[in-house]
Amino acid sequence: xNLPQTPSFSLTGKRALVAxxxxxxxLGCAVALAEAGAQVTLAARNVDKLQNAAAQMSDAGMxxxxxxxxxxxxAGTEAAVAEAGPFDxxxxxxxxxxxxxxxxxxxxxxxxxxNLNIKGAYFLTRAVAKGLIAAGKPGSxxxxxxxxxxxxxxxxxxxxxxxxxxxxxTKAMAIEWGHHGIRVNTICPTFIRTPLTEPTFNxxxxxxxxxxxxxxxxxxxxxxxxxxxxxxxxxxxALMTGTHMLIDGGWTAD
Numbered sequence: 001x002n003l004p005q006t007p008s009f010s011l012t013g014k015r016a017l018v019a020x021x022x023x024x025x026x027l028g029c030a031v032a033l034a035e036a037g038a039q040v041t042l043a044a045r046n047v048d049k050l051q052n053a054a055a056q057m058s059d060a061g062m063x064x065x066x067x068x069x070x071x072x073x074x075a076g077t078e079a080a081v082a083e084a085g086p087f088d089x090x091x092x093x094x095x096x097x098x099x100x101x102x103x104x105x106x107x108x109x110x111x112x113x114x115n116l117n118i119k120g121a122y123f124l125t126r127a128v129a130k131g132l133i134a135a136g137k138p139g140s141x142x143x144x145x146x147x148x149x150x151x152x153x154x155x156x157x158x159x160x161x162x163x164x165x166x167x168x169x170t171k172a173m174a175i176e177w178g179h180h181g182i183r184v185n186t187i188c189p190t191f192i193r194t195p196l197t198e199p200t201f202n203x204x205x206x207x208x209x210x211x212x213x214x215x216x217x218x219x220x221x222x223x224x225x226x227x228x229x230x231x232x233x234x235x236x237x238a239l240m241t242g243t244h245m246l247i248d249g250g251w252t253a254d
Contacts, residue, residue, distance in 0.1 A: 007235045012037030016089035016233065017081070019071055019124060022049035024194035025144055025225050026093030032226035033233060034062035038089060043069035071120035078127045086131035086139075089233045092121050093144040097196075102157040110158050117162035122169055129173065129182055138181030140233045143170055144225075145186035147248040154209065163188075167244060174242030183241035185232050190248035192220040215250030 016033045020026035021042035034040045034057055042050050042057075042064060050066040057064040067084055071077050071094045081087070096116045098109045125141050132139040148156055149163035167186060174184040191197060191210050200206050201219070210219060228245050231237050246252055 007238060009230055009234045009236050010037050011089070011230070011234055014038045014088040014233070015086070016040045016091065017043060017067075017085070017087040017128060018091045018093065019043045019069060020092065020094035020144075022046050022053055024093070024196055025189065025192060025222055026091070027053055028222035028226050029091045029093060029144075029229045030064075031057060031062070032230050033089065033091070034064060036230045036234065038233070039063040039065070041065045041067050041084065041087070043067040044094070045070045071124045072116050074119065074123045077120070077124055081124070081127040081131060085128065086135045086137060087128050088132075088137065088139050090125065090128040090139070090141040091144065091229060091233070092124050092142070094120060094124075095144065097156075097159045099155040099159065101155055105158055113158050114162055117159070118165045118169075121166055125169075125173060125184065129177055129180075129184075132182055133177070133180050139183070140237070141173075141182065141184045142229060142232050143184075143186045145170075145188045145244060147188050147190050147246060147251050149186070149188055149244070150246070150252050154206075170244075171242045178241060183232075183237070185237075185240055185242070186244040187225060187228055187232065188244050188246045188248065189225055190214055190220050190251050192222060192225065194222060213251045214248070215253060218249065220247065220249065 016038040018030040021030045022044035030040050030042055044050050047068050054064045054066045096113050098113055143166050145166045146163040148160045149167045170184050170186050
């Protein structure tokens with residue numbers, strides 16, 4: 001009898017592009033992919049933060065490069081990805097949240113969140129896929145979505161709308177590009193403690209709401225996303241496409 005073999009989690013020889021990589025979830029994903037052997041390109045708008053992160057990763061023996069990128073600039077993104085690619089792996093962690101009651105949402109806030117979370121994510125994913133298709137290579141494209149793609153939330157109508165949209169185009173792209181060997185999935189975290197989420201965690205009412213919803217009794221940490229992103233990027237998830245991984249501590253189990 002031949003025992004089955006576990007698919008490899010190694011990313012050695014793979015090139016990964018991580019957008020929104022200067023801090024928080026994006027940086028955590030970049031470190032996880034690099035630790036698994038990938039050559040990682042950190043992309044974000046803030047060059048100083050990128051270079052600082054890249055220096056620390058390089059000192060730790062990781063293969064890392066930087067790319068200044070504003071994913072809300074579609075033409076600039078497409079040009080940059082075409083020049084720097086092809087990338088075997090994409091992690092899009094660039095995103096924006098501007099919270100307010102739905103009755104108080106301004107058009108400017110709606111446009112800002114939608115332009116980055118939907119339009120930017122859509123065209124960045126497409127740009128990486130086009131490079132893979134032109135090179136005749138398979139790949140794994142991962143968008144950082146949210147548990148709010150599956151539930152509603154107080155003061156989060158716009159944010160929820162954008163993340164629901166990300167789930168929609170992820171499924172459609174997975175169907176279109178499956179025959180190229182390109183997989184498209186999302187990771188949907190609960191509230192993760194990062195510098196950007198500190199205002200939420202400084203609000204006692206919001207903290208009470210969050211801790212009541214998370215069945216495991218704690219908020220998320222960046223490390224909680226690092227294992228799942230390696231899984232989705234690697235051959236260990238070779239039959240997964242057009243779907244999502246909820247990292248929500250049981251929030252959506254109700």
